[in-house]
Amino acid sequence: xxxxxxxxxxxxxxxxxxxxxxxxxxxxxxxxxxxxxxxxxxxxxxxxxxxxxxxxxxxxxxxxxxxxxxxxxxxxxxxxxxxxxxxxxxxxxxxxxxxxxxxxxxxxxxxxxxxxxxxxxxxxxxxxxxxxxxxxxxxxxxxxxxxxxxxxxxxxxxxxxxxxxxxxxxxxxxxxxxxxxxxxxxxxxxxxxxxxxxxxxxxxxxxxxxxxxxxxxxxxxxxxxxxxxxxxxxxxxxxxxxxxxxxxxxxxxxxxxxxxxxxxxxxxxxxxxxxxxxxxxxxxxxxxxxxxxxxxxxxxxxxxxxxxxxxxxxxxxxxxxxxxxx
Ligand code: KG4
Ligand code: ZN
Numbered sequence: 001x002x003x004x005x006x007x008x009x010x011x012x013x014x015x016x017x018x019x020x021x022x023x024x025x026x027x028x029x030x031x032x033x034x035x036x037x038x039x040x041x042x043x044x045x046x047x048x049x050x051x052x053x054x055x056x057x058x059x060x061x062x063x064x065x066x067x068x069x070x071x072x073x074x075x076x077x078x079x080x081x082x083x084x085x086x087x088x089x090x091x092x093x094x095x096x097x098x099x100x101x102x103x104x105x106x107x108x109x110x111x112x113x114x115x116x117x118x119x120x121x122x123x124x125x126x127x128x129x130x131x132x133x134x135x136x137x138x139x140x141x142x143x144x145x146x147x148x149x150x151x152x153x154x155x156x157x158x159x160x161x162x163x164x165x166x167x168x169x170x171x172x173x174x175x176x177x178x179x180x181x182x183x184x185x186x187x188x189x190x191x192x193x194x195x196x197x198x199x200x201x202x203x204x205x206x207x208x209x210x211x212x213x214x215x216x217x218x219x220x221x222x223x224x225x226x227x228x229x230x231x232x233x234x235x236x237x238x239x240x241x242x243x244x245x246x247x248x249x250x251x252x253x254x255x256x257x258x259x260x261x262x263x264x265x266x267x268x269x270x271x272x273x274x275x276x277x278x279x280x281x282x283x284x285x286x287x288x289x290x291x292x293x294x295x296x297x298x299x300x301x302x303x304x305x306x307x308x309x310x311x312x313x314x315x316x317x318x319x320x321x322x323x324x325x326x
Contacts, residue, residue: 009082139263157206192233
């Protein structure tokens with residue numbers, strides 16, 4: 001099953017070609033450089049850049065995969081959640097290809113793309129999805145624990161305010177590293193010590209909160225007595241501690257067969273180390289598939305078919321900016 005997948009939910013234009021869930025090519029035009037100077041994404045500008053790049057990337061992904069458009073069996077694309085204008089670019093490209101090539105189209109939930117990213121390039125079959133899993137989605141848009149039982153989703157916990165990725169990015173801008181701050185904080189933290197003595201409370205109902213932590217860090221940075229590497233180290237430790245506590249609490253009363261740690265922040269080396277100590281059943285995506293990418297969308301589309309989804313050529317569908325776990 002040869003799939004061409006498209007991802008345009010935020011600021012990365014991604015196109016991939018997969019044979020089932022094995023990646024043959026995966027190309028991305030990142031807009032990070034442009035948005036560095038603004039400190040965040042500007043949706044109108046982002047959608048314009050997606051529109052400029054998408055055709056070129058489709059050609060490039062096909063060329064690198066040594067695949068002709070006519071050899072494709074399915075088109076997959078990110079239907080949501082994401083920025084509505086940027087999603088529309090992927091939707092239109094996917095619908096056009098599906099009609100032109102007369103092949104089925106698979107609308108993919110971006111969050112499913114993330115949570116199944118540890119399975120990219122691995123053997124999967126129906127049995128892979130019959131067991132009970134805990135997915136930890138940590139990104140710029142989400143901090144969530146999701147239980148997956150026989151393919152059904154249940155949201156266990158989420159953040160009450162900021163996401164962990166936002167907190168990394170905001171602390172990054174406090175200490176003057178370039179946007180997005182996560183990777184730089186990860187690097188700096190390795191050279192630092194836990195000198196800030198940040199307070200983190202254990203919240204009930206598997207909730208997370210990063211707004212208070214962010215304010216504590218801001219006050220300490222304003223005091224001016226701390227080295228950047230110590231700020232990075234102390235913040236990262238406190239940010240990851242919340243995940244560690246809630247996951248340990250969940251595992252005390254729940255047996256799961258696998259734990260999937262996914263989303264942009266799953267690239268964080270300290271989070272990986274901490275989670276790997278909790279259980280040997282923890283799986284992460286390869287580093288190149290942590291951030292938004294089209295390979296994870298093609299992979300999720302394939303998994304949908306393994307789980308029984310029947311793709312059609314029906315293209316009467318919209319993008320959606322938000323979604324919940326049903
Ligand atoms: O999944 P993603 O690419 O986009 C969303 O769907 O949100 O996640 C982006 C987030 C950013 O906040 C970025 O700072 C964070 O992932 N990130 C990291 C690391 N690499 C990326 N955070 C901590 N440590 C990292 N190594
Ligand atoms: Zn994402």
